[in-house]
Amino acid sequence: MNFLADVLLENVTKKFEDGVVAVKDLYIEVKDKEFVVLLGPSGCGKTTTLRLIAGLEMPTSGKIYIGGEDVTKLEPWARDVAMVFQSYALYPHMTVYDNIAFPLKMRKCPKAEISRRVEDTAELLEIKDFLKRKPRQLSGGQRQRVALARAIVRNPRVFLMDEPLSNLDAKLRVLMRIELKKLQKRLGVTTIYVTHDQTEAMTLADRVAIQFSGALQQYAPPTKVYSRPENKFVAGFIGTPPMNLIDGKLSIKENQGTVEADDFTIKIDQELKERLTQKNDRLPTDITYGVRPQDCRISARSEQREWVTGKVYGVELLGSENVIHVEVGKNRIVALASDQSTYQMGDTVRVNLTSKKAHIFDRNTEKNLML
């Protein structure tokens, strides 16, 4: 066991009575003061993971450690964690003050200290004016802050947050995201945060744990998750617009490597080819070629031989850039073009898929062969 880890999930599996395996053999260690985001599509088991750490669910097998102590069998109140719920879960019959004071009262804190700490926390989160109100008299953003205040008021060992920003409107969400990050750094409390929003994950996290159907796909800092995805799922999940994934047959010759897709051939970048052959003794033939839209070049007329030819299927104008969907044979390829571009639906265009930032995945194991 890693003694640096503040939270450690050791091969945790959770199987529900109806047979659904929500979490599969999960191993995650979270360092002290680290901000870890559990990211994944809905139903991937990320919320269940959080509930396991909180003690609201008991794991079927595996062990959970918090601060080096085995808490697998401990009830929620004995774990010293604080949780912010997606729904905020404020106590509607109590005032804001009583809501924030509740965790302290439960821990038999002296009255004077309770009032001091509640005031301090309220000050920090700028909700001092609402202390006498009931939750139903607050706006969504204010409720959110009360929920946060209730979590931080007692300096828990770990913060658990279950999509805390998802009920806020878009503008407020961006604002709270920054606030949250600052708050966490300032308080220095280990935080585990669940979201399905990759922008949130990228901006908040020290490390992102990407889950899919119960299993951990990759656990790395945000930049690494983006630039070095471990497998096809992560590659397709992270990044907007998503990475182009093209199935094909790999052939490596002396001077150049190619990917034979159904209707066209992609030339593999020379540098990429060398790295590929260095890292792998034996290369599979069935692979998936992945390249991000940001790394594809598009042109109305290019004489380059290795560029593929396709028809514009649709154009999305984002303001800063245009997203061009191109139909190449059976594949649909997404490429970014400048906001000055004037591609129309049905235009014939040429796309360059050759990039040294491309990835090649084994189609059977789905592993990234470039790592």
Add this chain to the structure above:
Amino acid sequence: MNWRTLARYFIHGMAFSFLFFVLSIAWVFAAISLVNIGALIGLVIGVVLLFLLVGFINSIITTNLWFRVRSRFWDLLFHGIALSVVLLALNGITISLPNFASPGIATSIITFVIAAFLDGFAAVKLAGYWRAECAPWIRVLRAEKMSGRRLAFALSKNALAIIIELAIIFPIVWIVSASFRSYGSLLTTTLQIIPPHPTLEAYSWALALNSPFWPALTNSLLVSLFTTGFCLLVASPAAYAMSRFRFLGKRPILYALIFIQFVPGLLMFIAFFYLLLFLKLYDNLFGLALIYVALVLPFDIWNLKAFFDTLPKDIDEAALIDGASYWGAMFRVVLPLAAPGMAVTAFFSFLTAWNEFALANVILGSEANYTLPLRLYALTQRDIATNWPHFAALSILSSIPLVIVFMVIQRYLRAGLAIGAVKG
């Protein structure tokens, strides 16, 4: 004033007369049956109905010919009263006087036409005071615009409600009336709601220090309060567990609780009887209360469970993480939020125990242990003729604690306490 306006006044007056003629036939029938209920009350209701009718007719005509008129109950009533007085005076002068002075067909026709104009004119001017968007002193009362069709619908809806309410209230009114009578005055053949010689004799008998009312009240209170308290004490943790936890045998237990409800308590009275004999609790209030608990508890658990199910689970999970134990989460967070559900459940338990007669009759033998229903029953089982005024007074007195309990509890019945707990 052009001829179109004059024509509208004329139409208004004619329509009013016609509608009043048609609808007053219905009113006469209603009035006859109303007078049968009791002279005074019937008369009052009849007159009120007449005024409402007048106000209603004029509101409809005015709304269709001129402008919208506010038509709540009080609007219609005062509208009707004012218009009745005005029309009576007006028609006395325009129709009755000339016809009295020189009878004849020509006089009749002329006076009727003139009266129609004048009636229409007066009715419109008067309706102006109830105009939907006018007269500040009226707007204070309540401003609402209503079309004739909506008005008719609202009235018919209320009429149905009034009929149903009358049917429910009538027995109560009758008992109240009976309780103010002397022993002999019930033995009449007329159906009078207001007693001819009201007396408090029955109440002074029932509230006397040595009256059987007091011990019976004490017994009933003891049994009902114990039943209510004990049921809530057991049902709330049980319902909480049923609502929040997964455990072995949860479904069978829940279905068993429902199944028990299918069996009427009276069917089991022999079993109860022997059980209480065995426990040496026969003819004992505590024994009776235990049986009430057994009868009420299944319903209480289901009712509370249903209520707990509606409270978001997040809230008690938050309490658990904040350091509360399961009991702490239940008492500090879930139960306060479930106050409306608890109130309803408590009231039901109290009501059942308070009104139950059949089992009490089997289990309680000695007169000292009689609960109120038994005491009432005992009044009818004497060798001499039953004193019905005493019976009526006692019934009313025994329902007063229920009313008090309901008044205490009903402020907890506010719905929507949980709003604001979750989401924005």
